[in-house]
Amino acid sequence: MGWGLGTAAVVLVVLLWELARPHLRSSIGRAFAFVAARRRGPDAPAYDPGRERRAEQRARELLRSCVEEHEWSMYRDLGFLRVWGGDGDGGEAPYAYLIYPHKPIVAYLPQTGELLNEYCVEFPDHTRPYGSARLPDADDVLAKWMALNADERGLIGEANMHLPGRQVDPDRVGGDLARLARWERERAGRAPIDGQPGSVRAA
Amino acid sequence: MKPGHGEIVLAEGDVAVPEQEAELIEAFRRELDAGMWAAVPTRSSAGRREAELVKSFDEVPRDAERVIFFPRAAGGCSAPAA
Numbered sequence: 525m526g527w528g529l530g531t532a533a534v535v536l537v538v539l540l541w542e543l544a545r546p547h548l549r550s551s552i553g554r555a556f557a558f559v560a561a562r563r564r565g566p567d568a569p570a571y572d573p574g575r576e577r578r579a580e581q582r583a584r585e586l587l588r589s590c591v592e593e594h595e596w597s598m599y600r601d602l603g604f605l606r607v608w609g610g611d612g613d614g615g616e617a618p619y620a621y622l623i624y625p626h627k628p629i630v631a632y633l634p635q636t637g638e639l640l641n642e643y644c645v646e647f648p649d650h651t652r653p654y655g656s657a658r659l660p661d662a663d664d665v666l667a668k669w670m671a672l673n674a675d676e677r678g679l680i681g682e683a684n685m686h687l688p689g690r691q692v693d694p695d696r697v698g699g700d701l702a703r704l705a706r707w708e709r710e711r712a713g714r715a716p717i718d719g720q721p722g723s724v725r726a727a
Numbered sequence: 728m729k730p731g732h733g734e735i736v737l738a739e740g741d742v743a744v745p746e747q748e749a750e751l752i753e754a755f756r757r758e759l760d761a762g763m764w765a766a767v768p769t770r771s772s773a774g775r776r777e778a779e780l781v782k783s784f785d786e787v788p789r790d791a792e793r794v795i796f797f798p799r800a801a802g803g804c805s806a807p808a809a
Contacts, residue, residue, distance in 0.1 A: 575732070582733030586795075590768045592776050628804055644804030647797055649730050650762075659798070663728040667797045670766040670778035678780075684802035691804050 576660070583662035590666055594711070602703055605665055607672050608634075622700065623668045625661035628691045629683070637701050639688035643680055645671075728797040737796070742789060755784045755794065763796040 588596045591605070599605050604624045608617035609631065619640060622630040628642040647659055647667045659667065671679040688694050729735050738754035740747030759765060759782070766778045767787055781787050787794055 579729075579733040583728070586728070586734045590776060590778065590795075642804075644802060645800050646803030647728075647800055648803075649798040658730050659728050660730075660733050663733060663797070666795075667728065667800070670768075670795070670797070671764070671780070671800055673778045674766060674780040679800055682800045682802060684804060686804075 580660045580662060583660035583666070587662040587666045591669060597711070598704070598707070599662070599665060602700065602707060604700060605669060606704060607669060609676065621672060622697065623665050623672070624692065625664045626658065628686070629668060629672070630688070630692055630697055632697070632701070637698065639694055639697060642686045642688055642691055643683035644686065644691060645679060645683040728795065752784045755787075758796040762799050764799050766795045766797070767791045768793065768795065
C-alpha cells in the first residue's frame with residue numbers, strides 16, 4: 525500500500541513538473557532578460573542583430589547621394605573608390621588614391637600603377653553610441669572622400685603614413701587597379717561617361 | 728554618421744526662419760563641441776559633386792541642403808591588417 529502511494533506521488537510530481545516546465549522556462553528567461561537590461565543600463569540600446577545591416581544600407585544611400593553616379597557605381601561594383609590627387613583630373617592627375625572601407629588610403633601613380641604610400645586614417649566615435657566606435661563601411665568611405673575632397677593636405681597630415689604593403693597587400697591593390705581599368709573600359713563601351721572618366725579630384 | 732546606425736537626422740529647419748536657424752546653430756555647435764567634423768556637399772563650377780569642410784555655421788552656404796557631421800579623422804592602423 526505504501527509503495528503504491530509513493531509511486532503514485534512520484535508519478536504525480538513528474539507529471540506536474542512536465543506541465544509546469546515551459547512556463548517556468550519563459551519566466552526565468554524574462555527574469556534573465558530583465559537583469560541583462562538592468563545591467564546594460566536604461567540608456568544602452570538592446571542588442572539588435574539587424575542594426576549593422578540597416579546602418580550599412582543607410583550609409584550606402586548617403587554615399588550615393590553625395591558622390592557622382594559613376595563613383596557610386598565604382599564602389600557598388602568594386603568595393604572601393606578612386607579619387608584623383610593634386611591639381612590633376614582624370615588622365616592628367618599626377619597621382620590618385622584608392623579608398624577602401626576601414627583600410628588605409630592607398631596613393632598610387634595612375635600612369636604606371638606604382639604604389640606610393642599608405643595613409644592610415646580612422647574616424648573613431650569615442651562616444652560609442654551603439655557599442656562600437658566604427659562607422660559603417662560606406663560611411664567610412666564617404667568620410668574619407670569628403671575629407672580628401674575638401675582638405676587633402678589636412679587629411680594626409682593627420683594620417684599615419686607607411687610604405688606600400690604594410691596594411692594592404694600590394695598584389696590585391698594591383699588586382700584592384702586591373703579590375704578598375706577593366707570596369708572603366710566596359711562602362712566606356714556601354715555608354716559615354718559625363719566629363720572625365722574618373723572621380724573628382726582631391727582639393 | 729554614427730557607428731552602428733549610419734545617418735541620423737539631428738535637426739531640420741529653414742535658415743530664413745530665425746527660431747529654426749537658432750535651432751540649427753545650436754545643433755551645429757553641439758556636434759562640433761563633441762569633436763565632430765562638419766561637411767557640406769557642394770558642386771564645383773563644372774557641376775561635379777564635391778564637399779567642403781566648415782568650422783562655423785557662418786561658413787555653411789545659405790542654400791546648403793544639409794550638413795554632414797562625422798567623427799574627426801585620426802591617424803590609425805597601428806597593427807598590420809590582413
